[in-house]
Amino acid sequence: MDLFVSQFAAWAPGLDTPTDWATWAEQADVLDSEASPPVRAVPAMTRRRLTRWGRLALEVATSVEGHLAADAPVIFSSRHGDTQRTQKLLQDLAHEEPLSPTAFSLSVHNAALGLFTIIQRITAPSLALAAGRDTFAQAWVEAQGWLAEGAPQVLLVHCDEPLADFYRPDADEAEMPAALALLLSSEPGPGRERVSLSMAPHSGEPGDVSMMVAFLVWWFGRTPHLEFCTERTNWHWERELELP
Amino acid sequence: MVDITVQIKQMIIDELELEDMTIDDIDTDAPLFGEGLGLDSIDALELGLALQKYFNVKIDANSEHNKEHFRSVASLRDFVLAQQQTVSG
Numbered sequence: 001m002d003l004f005v006s007q008f009a010a011w012a013p014g015l016d017t018p019t020d021w022a023t024w025a026e027q028a029d030v031l032d033s034e035a036s037p038p039v040r041a042v043p044a045m046t047r048r049r050l051t052r053w054g055r056l057a058l059e060v061a062t063s064v065e066g067h068l069a070a071d072a073p074v075i076f077s078s079r080h081g082d083t084q085r086t087q088k089l090l091q092d093l094a095h096e097e098p099l100s101p102t103a104f105s106l107s108v109h110n111a112a113l114g115l116f117t118i119i120q121r122i123t124a125p126s127l128a129l130a131a132g133r134d135t136f137a138q139a140w141v142e143a144q145g146w147l148a149e150g151a152p153q154v155l156l157v158h159c160d161e162p163l164a165d166f167y168r169p170d171a172d173e174a175e176m177p178a179a180l181a182l183l184l185s186s187e188p189g190p191g192r193e194r195v196s197l198s199m200a201p202h203s204g205e206p207g208d209v210s211m212m213v214a215f216l217v218w219w220f221g222r223t224p225h226l227e228f229c230t231e232r233t234n235w236h237w238e239r240e241l242e243l244p
Numbered sequence: 245m246v247d248i249t250v251q252i253k254q255m256i257i258d259e260l261e262l263e264d265m266t267i268d269d270i271d272t273d274a275p276l277f278g279e280g281l282g283l284d285s286i287d288a289l290e291l292g293l294a295l296q297k298y299f300n301v302k303i304d305a306n307s308e309h310n311k312e313h314f315r316s317v318a319s320l321r322d323f324v325l326a327q328q329q330t331v332s333g
């Protein structure tokens with residue numbers, strides 16, 4: 001199924017302009033940084049409760065939100081969620097310390113999504129998902145489903161960051177702090193890029209970097225195809241590039 | 245007697261991550277919840293935990309007086325001092 005991307009936003013440390021992103025895509029370095037997005041669109045009293053993971057999600061979501069139809073479903077995906085918060089809560093439990101009510105209330109996978117829909121007063125359906133290394137592609141498939149059912153638009157937001165220290169030794173792919181948001185539609189329109197995703201049974205070896213990193217490299221590198229192989233599936237993205 | 249007003253203000257800033265605020269921004273007698281500082285119910289829970297951690301004061305979750313104790317920095321200070329007196333006396 002062809003989808004049309006009408007809005008695209010991405011955040012990663014130090015990459016502020018499309019030129020920054022294009023330069024980054026040539027080297028495809030997996031960035032490592034403690035930097036965090038400013039999320040100016042989020043009220044200060046809410047912003048104070050966000051970890052970097054939440055800031056990543058809300059930074060890109062709020063930057064395309066102005067174009068969002070009122071009835072557009074919102075899909076948030078993240079492979080690991082807020083592992084900094086998870087680690088802190090579990091350590092407090094292990095040390096028999098009381099849990100922070102704030103941290104506990106925001107420890108679910110849909111925490112950032114929930115805050116986003118509250119801030120923007122969104123009453124359309126929303127869904128947060130994780131699917132291992134396939135997460136971002138599965139979120140895309142979910143968006144396709146909503147569009148096939150007649151939704152005029154779907155907002156797809158994905159964010160991840162390197163795992164918290166305790167889990168880091170078990171990482172099976174390189175991740176960087178980054179987020180992307182796409183406003184997807186089933187109808188073509190001016191300035192909309194046509195993109196399709198197809199899948200085939202897994203054949204090759206999984207790569208070293210996360211699907212989000214690979215997708216960002218592909219998106220800003222302006223090449224027509226992206227093949228991404230996980231232990232389950234071979235994903236294939238294709239797009240029509242505008243003529244220069 | 246040590247004036248713990250400043251300590252309570254700093255505790256509120258640190259524990260509730262009011263990163264843009266200083267102790268001078270918090271009015272000792274202004275309401276903490278709703279108007280004034282504009283804190284919410286999760287902040288109330290967080291403050292209850294912080295009082296225990298910083299001042300070893302236990303909050304009775306079912307007490308009708310909590311609303312009064314949590315009204316302002318001044319009322320929190322009076323509550324903490326009264327509790328400490330009960331413990332030490």
